Amino acid sequence: MKNNKLRVGIFGISGCAGCLLTFLYEECFKEIVNLVDIKSFPLIKEHTYKGDFDYVFIEGTVCFERDIKRLKELRKRSKKIVALGTCSCFGGVPSIKNFLDKEKTMRFVYPTYNHLKAENPTPIYKHIKVDYYLPQCPPSKEEILEFVKCIVTEKEFKPYTDPVCLECRKNGNLCLLNKGEICLGPITNGGCNSICPSNNVECYGCRGPCHDANMKAFISLLIEKGYSGDIIKSKMQTFAGLQFMEKGEKISEWLEK
Amino acid sequence: MVREVNLNHITKIEGHADLSLKIDKNKVKKCELRAAEGARFFEALVLNKKVEDIQEIVSRICGICSCAHTVASIQALEEALNVKPTKHQLIMRELLMIGERIRSHITHLYFLSLPDYYNAASALNLKSEHQDKINRAISLISLGNRVVEVFGGREIHPFPTIKEKLPNEKSDLIMKQLEDSKPDLIKTIELFSSLKYPDIKREADYLCLTDNDYASIFGKIKSNSGLIDEKDYKKHIKENIKEYATSKFALKDNKPYAVGAIARINNNYDKLDSETKSLIKRLKIDIPFKNPYHNNIAQALELLHLTNRAILLIKQLKPENPKVKFKIKQGTGVSAVEAPRGTLFHEYKINSKGIITYCNIITPTVQNLNLIEQDITTLVNHCLKQKMGNDKIVDNVEKLIRAYDPCFSCSTHFLRVKWL
Numbered sequence: 001m002k003n004n005k006l007r008v009g010i011f012g013i014s015g016c017a018g019c020l021l022t023f024l025y026e027e028c029f030k031e032i033v034n035l036v037d038i039k040s041f042p043l044i045k046e047h048t049y050k051g052d053f054d055y056v057f058i059e060g061t062v063c064f065e066r067d068i069k070r071l072k073e074l075r076k077r078s079k080k081i082v083a084l085g086t087c088s089c090f091g092g093v094p095s096i097k098n099f100l101d102k103e104k105t106m107r108f109v110y111p112t113y114n115h116l117k118a119e120n121p122t123p124i125y126k127h128i129k130v131d132y133y134l135p136q137c138p139p140s141k142e143e144i145l146e147f148v149k150c151i152v153t154e155k156e157f158k159p160y161t162d163p164v165c166l167e168c169r170k171n172g173n174l175c176l177l178n179k180g181e182i183c184l185g186p187i188t189n190g191g192c193n194s195i196c197p198s199n200n201v202e203c204y205g206c207r208g209p210c211h212d213a214n215m216k217a218f219i220s221l222l223i224e225k226g227y228s229g230d231i232i233k234s235k236m237q238t239f240a241g242l243q244f245m246e247k248g249e250k251i252s253e254w255l256e257k
Numbered sequence: 258m259v260r261e262v263n264l265n266h267i268t269k270i271e272g273h274a275d276l277s278l279k280i281d282k283n284k285v286k287k288c289e290l291r292a293a294e295g296a297r298f299f300e301a302l303v304l305n306k307k308v309e310d311i312q313e314i315v316s317r318i319c320g321i322c323s324c325a326h327t328v329a330s331i332q333a334l335e336e337a338l339n340v341k342p343t344k345h346q347l348i349m350r351e352l353l354m355i356g357e358r359i360r361s362h363i364t365h366l367y368f369l370s371l372p373d374y375y376n377a378a379s380a381l382n383l384k385s386e387h388q389d390k391i392n393r394a395i396s397l398i399s400l401g402n403r404v405v406e407v408f409g410g411r412e413i414h415p416f417p418t419i420k421e422k423l424p425n426e427k428s429d430l431i432m433k434q435l436e437d438s439k440p441d442l443i444k445t446i447e448l449f450s451s452l453k454y455p456d457i458k459r460e461a462d463y464l465c466l467t468d469n470d471y472a473s474i475f476g477k478i479k480s481n482s483g484l485i486d487e488k489d490y491k492k493h494i495k496e497n498i499k500e501y502a503t504s505k506f507a508l509k510d511n512k513p514y515a516v517g518a519i520a521r522i523n524n525n526y527d528k529l530d531s532e533t534k535s536l537i538k539r540l541k542i543d544i545p546f547k548n549p550y551h552n553n554i555a556q557a558l559e560l561l562h563l564t565n566r567a568i569l570l571i572k573q574l575k576p577e578n579p580k581v582k583f584k585i586k587q588g589t590g591v592s593a594v595e596a597p598r599g600t601l602f603h604e605y606k607i608n609s610k611g612i613i614t615y616c617n618i619i620t621p622t623v624q625n626l627n628l629i630e631q632d633i634t635t636l637v638n639h640c641l642k643q644k645m646g647n648d649k650i651v652d653n654v655e656k657l658i659r660a661y662d663p664c665f666s667c668s669t670h671f672l673r674v675k676w677l
Contacts, residue, residue, distance in 0.1 A: 014295030026399040045379035063295025093317040094297040105301040115500045138413040199410040244554020
């Protein structure tokens with residue numbers, strides 16, 4: 001009966017399970033269950049399926065040895081891999097650790113830590129080939145559903161590529177930069193319908209840097225407004241720090257001026 | 258004869274965990290519950306960050322109880338800064354936590370736990386005669402989500418209430434939806450109190466907040482040690498490391514203890530509303546609970562009480578536009594709140610520039626782990642005495658772990674079982 005449906009797996013590595021839950025919540029779940037054949041979903045299902053997948057969604061950040069092993073196994077078993085959520089796409093909040101003194105960080109939380117077999121927190125593309133990205137923290141139900149509909153109907157899925165500012169202006173919000181917040185809206189990929197600024201919270205960049213973001217101009221603007229380099233960097237390092245720092249290769253240089 | 262039982266990747270729990278048992282001469286000699294989540298070092302990630310940025314970070318500890326982490330962090334930081342929340346803000350926070358409690362418990366009860374009792378691999382595999390139960394679960398989860406969305410701005414990782422915004426007309430609609438959900442909540446209690454649970458009884462120390470009400474966002478810490486001030490949590494609760502796991506384990510006054518719905522019902526029974534109490538009577542539910550599997554019943558029960566409470570709270574909401582102005586100052590703050598899985602502690606130190614210099618977080622699952630291990634040992638010994646087969650033992654152990662509703666994301670699914 002289900003033979004024609006795509007075989008889907010929904011897995012998590014080290015993470016908060018928020019993305020997995022987004023799948024489970026409400027009508028979105030009912031629709032997805034009808035559209036595809038969920039072969040594996042360890043959060044809610046016994047782990048008995050040993051076959052291959054057409055699509056595997058992965059939540060979470062690589063934080064220790066075992067995550068890498070899990071990823072490699074899933075890559076072997078699936079035709080396509082979808083990075084689900086900001087952790088999986090960009091490293092997310094756990095990736096803040098990359099910008100800290102690692103020994104000190106680990107010692108602060110665990111007096112002994114060798115048994116943790118900790119790895120530098122990294123997005124999954126650093127370890128396996130990724131075919132699709134669905135960022136945002138938490139991801140949007142609408143986008144997940146749209147993506148699933150695309151793969152089922154073999155339509156091309158087009159990621160959103162304009163900055164958050166565009167949607168934010170359409171939503172008629174007052175600019176938070178002008179209100180004195182470090183809002184990363186101008187340099188961050190939208191597609192979130194500016195949910196944070198619409199709730200009066202500045203953008204922390206969870207959908208990652210825009211392809212054509214003018215980082216230099218943005219940083220100059222913030223420095224002009226009187227923010228220190230450390231504060232600007234700290235903001236950028238909250239969700240997608242690895243990407244923002246790569247994108248602004250000369251970030252330190254700009255900040256020193 | 259020595260044999261080992263290894264349960265790798267326990268499913269239908271939140272996060273990843275393995276269990277390893279060593280049995281010698283028909284007695285459990287070793288029981289190790291290993292969180293298999295990579296450590297994410299949250300308490301260190303907030304160091305040197307600005308006070309305003311903390312909630313965005315710590316809510317990401319857990320997607321299931323992000324509201325609890327949000328509220329605990331905000332309240333601890335407020336205390337450090339000597340900011341007094343308004344009554345309106347406190348109501349909003351409690352509503353946020355109730356919405357989260359509804360969807361978290363319902364997800365656990367119907368999607369993680371129920372399949373165990375119908376011999377199904379998952380809720381998706383339940384026979385069609387149970388479809389009404391799954392529909393009920395989805396509509397209750399949806400209700401919980403709506404509550405969180407209305408009062409927190411979005412379903413998961415809500416927005417900081419330090420920068421409070423007003424709820425809107427939506428709160429009237431939510432109140433009606435809460436009212437309408439009560440038959441479903443009562444059916445949930447009837448269902449989970451009628452399941453056949455493995456019959457084990459044991460004494461345990463239960464810990465939760467208590468207040469004039471069935472406490473959610475503040476109160477004294479109640480347990481066998483009497484009432485403890487939340488500020489003094491560290492004098493009694495100590496975390497330790499076990500080399501086999503990435504999570505920590507907590508003891509209170511050097512002993513295992515339980516937190517969560519079962520602790521709240523046991524300790525705060527007299528604070529429940531009359532409707533919930535009369536249902537307890539009608540269904541002949543024995544309280545205090547002594548069987549850890551009955552955490553399922555406790556979860557179902559408290560949802561009815563909390564839904565009635567939410568309706569009352571919404572009626573008390575008065576439109577106000579609290580502009581919280583706070584002055585940065587040096588300070589320390591502790592907050593304890595009741596997350597879905599039990600008491601959650603957040604503590605911060607802030608320097609005179611508004612930068613975090615210290616953070617300590619103790620999550621509910623960390624506090625339950627020692628008792629879960631102890632209960633598994635008791636259970637398996639009991640099963641061995643009854644000469645129960647391996648499969649049945651594993652089945653009971655899995656059910657027990659799930660009944661606790663552990664969350665290994667916070668602390669840090671079919672089992673591949675190896676019998677040696």
